[in-house]
Amino acid sequence: RKEVEQDPGPFNVPEGATVAFNCTYSNSASQSFFWYRQDCRKEPKLLMSVYSSGNEDGRFTAQLNRASQYISLLIRDSKLSDSATYLCVVNNDRDDKIIFGKGTRLHILP
């Protein structure tokens, strides 16, 4: 089993729709979780950290379920500019090792 697994893509979603990404991780010792966004041929950029209580930033909501070792990202009212690859990132704080998922490509359709 891979350490971090994400939904296979691509997701083709009409503008204005809600889209959800899922991610599972295998290391129960993982402590920090993030969603990164990566545009084509660019470096990954932090979208948001994921907190145990769940957190929201505008149209973006992140959830963490430690028992199921599952992370999610919800994008509401999707915009054309949301088209990108979304990477799930998990960190084992003890050794500061960060593991990336393969990413899920999102295409928002006009």
Place this chain on the structure above:
Amino acid sequence: EAEVAQSPRYKITEKSQAVAFWCDPISGHATLYWYRQILGQGPELLVQFQDESVVDDSQLPKDRFSAERLKGVDSTLKIQPAELGDSAMYLCASSSIPGRRDGYTFGSGTRLTVV
């Protein structure tokens, strides 16, 4: 906003040649990572430094790859000899301690093409 500097942005090299990439992390960031990202895949860790010490290089192909961070600040990743399969984006990232809640900042990457 503080940035991680990487150079060069693009590099084309012939197979069997040597190539080197440079990274200057955000000032004060003790942890530095080198990642390789093949098109369509997520970044894969090559080497992790804590100050000048290697913390994890288990995925670094040591027969041809080397990395150093002599003074615990900037870092160099070298490939010798380069192979066709090394064509990828090489990303450098840094983080502070503590700082995990801030995530990790990536440089713009070096896109390597081996011909």
